[in-house]
Amino acid sequence: MDTLLSLRVFAEVAEQKNFSAVAERLGLSPAMTSKHVKHVEARVGARLLNRNSRNVSLTEAGAQYLQTLRPLLDGLSEAEAQLTSDGLSPRGTLKMSMPVWMSNPAFAKILTAYHQQNPHVTFDIDLSGRKINMVEEGFDLALRVAFKLDDGLIARKLAEVTFQMVAAPAFLDSFGRPETPDDLINAPMLAYSQVAADGRIRFGGEKGLDLKLRPILVSANESILHQAAVAGMGFAMLPNWAAQDDVKDGRLEVVLPMVEWPNLHIQAIYADRSYLPAKVRSFLDFLAGPDGFTAVLK
Structure with missing residues (x-):
């Protein structure tokens, strides 16, 4: 069998998790598609895919093999593309x-x-x-x-994002407007679970701030934290980018604007x-x- 074609078939099936869809896309029969995958498994001496009548998934060996194989296939496609007039154009x-x-x-x-x-x-x-x-x-x-x-x-750093502590005016009217960072200790917080699930905000090293707020809503979805802050549920640490319109229109207020809250980088993450x-x-x-x-x- 054509080993290079078999490798490409395996990569497509591994990523699409569907033999029939790959067969149709590549102009092969489902039986031939399966034979190509079995050919690759026979060459490497390991089972690469788990498959039954409903599902296709990578085995641990299959995931490792795909991670090594995909850049090689991409590199080969690029080398072939360079021979065409529009080969380097993004598509x-x-x-x-x-x-x-x-x-x-x-x-x-x-x-x-x-x-x-x-x-x-x-x-x-x-x-x-x-x-x-x-x-x-x-x-x-x-x-x-x-x-x-x-x-x-x-990871590749793309840009720096400035964060700020915000809350709704009505909430601040009731809770009070903090005058120092210590006024936030044990305050109700809408916490982003990927950064401060326990409500602790620590930055600036030994001379920086270490505050422990009280999480009342924890989520990995920034949108619900943002909307809960606008609704007046508690304090939230939001990117300037996300909060600026609400601050401008009076739906949110910046809390302790003199404090230099953490700056974090937007990173692009991709396979090596x-x-x-x-x-x-x-x-x-x-x-x-x-x-x-x-x-x-x-």
Whole structure:
């Protein structure tokens, strides 16, 4: 059998988790598609896929093999593409995961501006806020502010985001407006579980602040924290980008504006590949350029 084709078939099935869909896409019969996968498993001497009548999933060996194989196949595709006139132009679907708070008009403008320059790239965006497995789930890119890197992933800093403590005016009328950071100790907090699930805010080293608030709502979904703050439930630490319109229109107030709250970096997380597909590389460069985050994080 054509081993290179078998490797490509295996990678497609592993990422799509569907033999029939891959067979139709590649113009193969389902039986031949299965034979190609079995050919790869026979070569490596390990079971790479678990499959039954309903589900297809990677084994541990399969996930490890796919992580090594995918950049090699991408590199080969790029080498072949360089022989064509438009081979280096970004194209295809960019599958991306990003925080809920980035679902706003400013980031929509970034996506629109990029797409206008690269009309052959489409987006598939996950806003669930869950921890993803980039290799097994076929994600090209994840945008994160707080992220612990798994093995085989690398991070690229794209922009710095300033955070601020905010609360609704009605809530502050009732609770009182803090005059010092200590006034926030044991105060009701809407806590982002990825950073401060226990309500503790610590930054600035030995001479910085170490505050312990009282979480009354904990979530990995920034949107519910934001809306609860506007509704007057408690204090929330939100990115300036997300809170600025509510502050401007009086729905939220900045608490202790003289305090320099933490600045965190938006990072691009992607699989450690020696070659990045043109669609990923061009989008990363766009985000880091003058029309990307710089244009909206002012």
